[in-house]
Amino acid sequence: MSTYSILVFVHVLGGVGVYVALGIEAVALGGLRRAETPGDAGVWLRLHAVPRRLGPAAMITALASGAWMMATAWGRQPWILGAFLGMVGMAIAGGGVTGRAMRRLRAALAGESGTALSSAFRDARGSAALTASLRVRIAIGLGILALMTVKPEAAGSGVILAAAVVAGLAAGIPRDARRTRLAGTGAGA
Numbered sequence: 001m002s003t004y005s006i007l008v009f010v011h012v013l014g015g016v017g018v019y020v021a022l023g024i025e026a027v028a029l030g031g032l033r034r035a036e037t038p039g040d041a042g043v044w045l046r047l048h049a050v051p052r053r054l055g056p057a058a059m060i061t062a063l064a065s066g067a068w069m070m071a072t073a074w075g076r077q078p079w080i081l082g083a084f085l086g087m088v089g090m091a092i093a094g095g096g097v098t099g100r101a102m103r104r105l106r107a108a109l110a111g112e113s114g115t116a117l118s119s120a121f122r123d124a125r126g127s128a129a130l131t132a133s134l135r136v137r138i139a140i141g142l143g144i145l146a147l148m149t150v151k152p153e154a155a156g157s158g159v160i161l162a163a164a165v166v167a168g169l170a171a172g173i174p175r176d177a178r179r180t181r182l183a184g185t186g187a188g189a
């Protein structure tokens with residue numbers, strides 16, 4: 001058992017942590033959107049606190065161990081640069097979009113006094129930005145996994161990362177807007 005094989009283990013563990021965090025976030029967001037009472041919403045918002053800690057910790061673990069493997073064995077590689085750029089994109093969407101929206105939701109929930117959730121809270125929890133941010137990060141995460149296992153050259157790395165971002169953004173477009181758009185192009189007929 002070499003130091004390097006332990007590094008690969010720690011790295012893949014970090015990677016698995018990123019996907020587990022995305023999975024918990026998806027469950028918490030789904031539950032939050034079905035909640036009827038402030039109490040229920042509170043339960044799902046507390047669950048959502050888990051990926052808020054696990055996600056960054058897992059990303060830092062994958063990044064640090066990955067950088068170490070790059071420094072000791074691989075040197076600069078397009079698929080590593082692609083993964084790094086992908087992780088920056090995930091951090092911006094996760095911290096900038098989701099983090100901010102969830103902070104607002106927690107503050108709004110503190111103001112909920114009725115037995116049922118207000119329409120203002122229901123509107124805020126349904127924000128398309130929350131869905132788009134989650135789906136873009138899932139798509140980029142899958143793109144990074146492809147980069148890590150296929151290890152393509154520069155052109156291939158660029159195509160994989162771009163395709164992941166486009167797929168994530170497309171999946172993030174609200175269904176109604178997507179249906180209207182498709183109908184507009186006659187593709188939905």
Ligand code: HEM
Pocket residue numbers: 008011012014015016018062063065066067069070073074080083084087141144145148149
């Ligand atoms: C979410 C982010 C990431 C995930 C999920 C991930 C996942 C993986 C996986 C599953 C492997 C094993 C592939 C194989 O054995 O064929 C791997 C290998 C590797 N990763 Fe990542 N990775 C991520 C980010 C990064 C970053 C940011 C770097 C560099 C800064 C990096 C550097 C490496 C290197 C050098 C290897 C090759 C290890 C070997 O020698 O087999 N990874 N990664």
